[in-house]
Amino acid sequence: MKTLTCKDLGGKCGEKLSAGSWDEVVTVMTKHVMENHPDVAQQMEAMHNEDPKRWSRENKPKWDAAPESSTV
Ligand SMILES: [Zn+2]
Known part of the structure; x- marks a missing residue:
């Protein structure tokens, strides 16, 4: 289990996003921005359409x- 903040992943708030894998945190982050930051979601979608790998490469x-945390 690792934790990153929304801001770490290109978002704009300090919300902590925990996940057990990179794929999982991508899902959590996507859901979070769609619900909380529609403008960031749009930017991420535009970036994805331009270069699907860019967001992953940067983040x-x-x-x-991030340090692995054993406490859930
Ligand atoms: Zn956020």
């Missing part, structure tokens, strides 16, 4: 660098 290193 996955932060996930990899």
